[in-house]
Amino acid sequence: MSETVEKNLKAGDAEKLEGICSRHGGDKGGVIPILQELQEHFGYVPEEAVNFIADRLEIPRSHFYGVATFYSQFHFKPRGKNIITACCGTACHVKGSDRLINILGRELGIPEGQETSEDMEFTLEKVNCVGACSIAPVIIINKEVHGKMSAEGVTKAIKKLKGGTDGK
Amino acid sequence: MGSNGSGIEIKVCMGTGGIAAGGEGVLGAFGEFLARADIQARIEKNCSRHKVGCRGFCARDVLVDVIIDGQRTTYQYIKPDMVQRIVEEHIIGGAPVSEWEVSDDYRAFHDRQVKVVLSDCGEIDPEDIEAYIEGGGYGAARKALTGMTPEEVIDVVKRSGLRGRGGAGFPTGVKWEAARKQPPGLKYIICNADEGDPGAFMDRSVIEGNPHCVIEGMVVAAYAVGASEGYVYIRAEYPLAVERLKAAIEQARAKGFLGKDIFGAGFDFNIKVKLGAGAFVCGEETALIASIEGERGMPRAKPPFPVVSGLWGKPTVINNVETLANIPYIIRRGADWFASLGTEKSKGTKVFALTGKVRNTGLIEIPMGMSMRDIVFSIGGGIEGGRKFKAVQMGGPSGGCIPEQHLDVKVDYENLMQLGAIVGSGGMIVLDEDDCMVNVAKYFLNFTQMESCGKCVPCRVGTKRLYEVLDRITNGQGRESDLDLLEKLSRDIKLSSLCGLGQTAPNPVLSTLRYFRHEYEAHILDRKCPAKACKALITYHILETACKGCGACMRVCPAGSISGRKKSPHMINQELCIKCGSCFDVCKFKAVLKE
Structure with a gap:
């Protein structure tokens, strides 16, 4: 374990990482579950954490990155406090998800080409299909599924969300 | 209960x-x-x-x-x-x-359906194994393990005529038999719950509604094949399904339906859950296997097929969720009963996700061979808002569409294939006159070019080029030679791609070209989008005589392109308009025109 690794991880994190190592160390095919646990814990996949685990398990770091970059689930940058997921499945697409995404991007202040607002409050992600097509178009706000969304509905939901976070 | x-x-x-x-x-x-x-x-x-x-x-x-x-x-x-x-x-x-x-339309939605896979979905508590057992659940596994030889089980499945419900339609019994015939030793059963087709949610619903029938199907499959370990590879995007599946596996284990010496038959079987990580290509069997092995989910050439050399080089049967969910019912009620449903070559029922512009959207299960017209107009209740039907898109990014002139087609594997569509995993998206078919093709090619794993050139580069051509057509920059280019490129990609993703990726293009060539031509030759869906080819205007000056459009316009005094007609500044359509949607007086 290198010094930089230790410096960038908090005390509780190291314990978590040790736990992940001991749980998946012997697993054949454990790389993906490890990455999934890292993302669950940190909200993204931090470089220091991957390096720590790769070195500990004696698996090349490059293998972790090769796998992690292949799958769209993994994020390498910290994400916003609130995650807003816009479904871009076919049913949502034909029911106007593009417009909802434009509105969301604007209302949440997400810079063009980015996913997360500068104040780290909001992340807007697009996913292929969440499989709730019969209530399309669908927006998921912090894991809560909102079906049959309209432009007004989105605006209202975001207002409520912003009110909630300001109040904290 | x-x-x-x-x-x-x-x-x-x-x-x-x-x-x-x-x-x-x-x-x-x-x-x-x-x-x-x-x-x-x-x-x-x-x-x-x-x-x-x-x-x-x-x-x-x-x-x-x-x-x-x-x-x-x-x-x-x-x-x-x-x-x-x-x-x-x-x-x-x-x-x-x-x-x-x-x-009445609720009854119409249900009356024409025949429920096999979904027979317990929506009836029993999916988080309670007792509810499933009370209705006969795990009776099929008991019957198979204690009263039938593996060969007899395979024979029943073969005679039932069950074919893979993941899309390809390969006979399930034949697949099992091939794995059975491999030398004894470690073998695997994998349940493919990586339902990646946008517009499909059959597998999610089955697992959320009745996870135990999938587990029971896996136990029977494992017994037939001689497998001792099983995996369910399921999308992480389905948190509720994952939670219910994991709980169900625990309950089954506690009851002794999984684990050692199941039903005292001397047969051991265990199931692990693996979460997918968001890669569409992992629905392909060899890519799925690579993903379980902890690698990048890239497919490899077949043969060897997974039944010979699959997960960690061992014989592996991969079945789709719905395929496995059929198994308990087939074992309980017999091959003849199952084979009496459906058509000559496509037996049983199929679950479809009926969505899009149809009035009644939802999950349906119908016997194979029902006409598309019945599905869309009887079960689906027709097109919402009184608009005109245009097509049904089937099979997602690997599929094609069924236009109005073929609405009477009897839905089964062979008939749809002939029309250039597929049963696929069961996504059925109804499109109406407001949907542009070039745009629909572009949507799917954007999807496949993003999801192409990049291993083989025809798919990696080809789908990207197809997308670019479609993109310029919808932007009003199409060339007359583009239609030939699309067709030639599509043929090449189909012929030379490594896996099913690339081999089927051009289907949405070929299918829309086959039935809606005039829409492509209108974009290219007239610079018009007949469905008025492609932004670059439409403009919004306010009809002075209809506008009441209520200001609703002005308030909703995100670009600030609308001006006008209260109670007098408003105007759209075309320079500023981003063609989002908000004004069109919000106007109660139909004063905003799309041209």
């Missing part, structure tokens, strides 16, 4: 759709008002209140069944604040609240 004809039963739909509509609140409200009711003591014992999985008709959620002494009343669009009245008037008073009951 089953409907044995006495007592009171309340079933609240708690699939993803039901929960999104507030199912949790409705379930809680029933608990509260039932507890508060004076006659609580009298009904308590007989009254059960439980969550069920998907009822199919998610557009009407929250759906609630109240069954009193076998008499079922179904309510739609139920919110928590409506529960008190149902409890007081119906459950206590005995008179159903008729204005909240489902209407």
